[in-house]
Amino acid sequence: MSHPRNAVVIGSGFGGLAAAIRLQSMGFATTILEKHDQPGGRARQIREKGYVFDAGPSLITAPSVLDSVFRAGGTTLAERLKLVPLDPYYRVHFHDGTWFDYSGDTEAMKAQMRKFEPRDADAYDKFIADAKPIHKAVMLDGLGASPFDSALGMLKFIPKAIRLKAVIPLYLNVSRYFRDFRHRFLFSFHPLFIGGNPFTSPSIYMMISYLEKAEGVWFTPGGMHSLVAAYADLFVEMGGTIRYGQEVRRIDVRDGRAVSVKTDSSEFPCDLVVSNADVGHTYRDLIDARNRRKYTDAKVAKFDQSMSCFLLYLGVKKKYDKLEHHTLILSERYKELVRDIFDRKVVPEDFSLYLHTPTRTDPSLAPDGCESIYVLAPVANNRSGVDWKTLAPVMTERILSSLESWGLEGLRENLDVLKVVTPDDFQHGLNSLDGNAFGLTPSLLQTGFLRPHNRSEDVDNLYLVGAGTHPGAGVPGVLLSAEAMEKCVRQDYGLDAAAA
Ligand SMILES: Cc1cc2nc3c(=O)[nH]c(=O)nc-3n(C[C@H](O)[C@H](O)[C@H](O)COP(=O)(O)OP(=O)(O)OC[C@H]3O[C@@H](n4cnc5c(N)ncnc54)[C@H](O)[C@@H]3O)c2cc1C
Numbered sequence: 156m157s158h159p160r161n162a163v164v165i166g167s168g169f170g171g172l173a174a175a176i177r178l179q180s181m182g183f184a185t186t187i188l189e190k191h192d193q194p195g196g197r198a199r200q201i202r203e204k205g206y207v208f209d210a211g212p213s214l215i216t217a218p219s220v221l222d223s224v225f226r227a228g229g230t231t232l233a234e235r236l237k238l239v240p241l242d243p244y245y246r247v248h249f250h251d252g253t254w255f256d257y258s259g260d261t262e263a264m265k266a267q268m269r270k271f272e273p274r275d276a277d278a279y280d281k282f283i284a285d286a287k288p289i290h291k292a293v294m295l296d297g298l299g300a301s302p303f304d305s306a307l308g309m310l311k312f313i314p315k316a317i318r319l320k321a322v323i324p325l326y327l328n329v330s331r332y333f334r335d336f337r338h339r340f341l342f343s344f345h346p347l348f349i350g351g352n353p354f355t356s357p358s359i360y361m362m363i364s365y366l367e368k369a370e371g372v373w374f375t376p377g378g379m380h381s382l383v384a385a386y387a388d389l390f391v392e393m394g395g396t397i398r399y400g401q402e403v404r405r406i407d408v409r410d411g412r413a414v415s416v417k418t419d420s421s422e423f424p425c426d427l428v429v430s431n432a433d434v435g436h437t438y439r440d441l442i443d444a445r446n447r448r449k450y451t452d453a454k455v456a457k458f459d460q461s462m463s464c465f466l467l468y469l470g471v472k473k474k475y476d477k478l479e480h481h482t483l484i485l486s487e488r489y490k491e492l493v494r495d496i497f498d499r500k501v502v503p504e505d506f507s508l509y510l511h512t513p514t515r516t517d518p519s520l521a522p523d524g525c526e527s528i529y530v531l532a533p534v535a536n537n538r539s540g541v542d543w544k545t546l547a548p549v550m551t552e553r554i555l556s557s558l559e560s561w562g563l564e565g566l567r568e569n570l571d572v573l574k575v576v577t578p579d580d581f582q583h584g585l586n587s588l589d590g591n592a593f594g595l596t597p598s599l600l601q602t603g604f605l606r607p608h609n610r611s612e613d614v615d616n617l618y619l620v621g622a623g624t625h626p627g628a629g630v631p632g633v634l635l636s637a638e639a640m641e642k643c644v645r646q647d648y649g650l651d652a653a654a655a
Pocket of ligand 1: 165166167188210212401403431432531586592622
């Protein structure tokens with residue numbers, strides 16, 4: 156097959172940017188078409204009255220994965236960004252007034268655990284030792300960075316997954332190591348970071364605990380959006396093009412192959428298409444039904460879409476020393492709250508909150524003496540039928556008032572900026588089906604081979620990257636999806652990896 160000349164990437168989320176850098180480095184003249192007026196997608200930036208907010212991702216993990224994208228573009232992470240380690244990674248406040256500074260420091264972790272349950276402190280090493288080989292399989296042996304699209308590959312992996320206990324529900328597995336409710340939470344909640352249910356997600360996600368310990372949790376001056384900007388700048392320096400305000404309406408398919416991409420105003424003929432848009436949106440809304448044998452409308456409707464988020468962006472004319480850079484404030488209910496979000500799809504009166512306060516580390520993100528805070532409450536996706544126009548103001552009041560009672564005194568009277576994002580914004584702003592915040596739920600039945608593949612199963616020359624594809628959500632996950640896409644393209648076009 157001759158080397159094609161140009162590629163179009165739909166969407167400039169982290170997956171799209173990484174895909175575009177990799178395509179450009181493989182010799183494709185690459186154009187990103189982005190619906191919005193800035194890159195990043197979920198990682199876009201919100202600025203108002205001198206306050207700067209990362210709209211979504213805030214914890215930087217797996218710097219080695221971030222670096223691999225820069226290296227594909229001929230540079231390095233160290234050359235482009237300064238990373239600042241965070242210690243603790245996050246402070247977790249429990250309903251009973253106790254709290255825990257979660258970090259990668261074994262002795263600091265055990266010392267805190269000993270106070271709650273000495274036997275749990277003794278089990279910590281074993282937990283980490285058992286998480287290590289799972290991390291190795293996914294991150295070091297390349298499972299996450301390779302297309303998981305053969306049934307044979309899955310069959311080969313199953314015995315290993317069983318041996319590593321990677322298929323047991325995570326919370327159940329964690330409960331075998333730890334007795335105290337706090338420790339059971341701390342070592343099982345990570346799937347929530349990527350839209351998964353800790354009580355049903357497979358223990359393969361124990362790897363996140365190990366990943367954070369091995370590679371740390373970081374911040375970069377300016378916030379996560381500095382990473383977005385660094386990738387976008389690199390792509391443009393490499394000769395790539397980003398066109399903003401271009402919502403793709405259709406991927407044209409001829410004789411089973413993607414041949415062009417259409418927006419309202421233009422047509423972009425191309426040799427290859429990568430979609431970074433929501434998987435369900437890509438198949439259902441952009442590709443004519445007669446070109447979809449696997450991802451029919453009925454199949455897309457059956458996707459188990461991940462949960463969503465209710466977010467407040469607060470510019471506050473006051474400093475709050477009670478907040479760490481990353482703070483979790485938990486409801487007394489864990490399992491039942493998770494069931495409300497994932498199974499019952501209702502919005503209860505109580506909530507667990509995650510607060511991102513980057514001004515604790517980088518005061519330049521707000522005016523002097525002020526704090527830039529975002530508050531995230533995980534909520535059911537829009538299959539809940541909730542009318543967010545009605546509920547948003549109610550929920551906003553509830554959250555602000557509960558934060559004041561918790562210790563952020565004078566929060567409401569010091570508010571300078573208040574912006575609210577609901578599942579409707581994910582659905583309509585980001586074209587995410589059912590307002591999902593993390594693509595498809597990372598359940599056992601939507602993991603690996605069973606997740607939408609990076610090489611389209613319906614259309615030749617179409618590839619998919621981003622949270623809904625293999626390996627899944629989270630910044631490292633979507634960057635790895637672009638590496639898996641690169642491997643598919645190299646195979647399909649007979650490109651030699653060494654020639655890159
Ligand atoms: C609130 C929140 C907090 C998070 N926190 C963290 C964290 O701390 N750490 C972490 O690692 N991960 C975190 N995540 C997960 C992480 O942000 C996402 O998994 C990741 O950013 C998704 O990237 P993506 O490549 O799938 O693209 P997306 O960010 O989903 O971007 C897709 C892009 O496609 C564009 N698009 C869609 N349809 C079209 C169309 N038809 N035409 C043109 N453009 C289109 C959209 O405008 C968007 O820019 C968080 C997510 C959320 C929502």
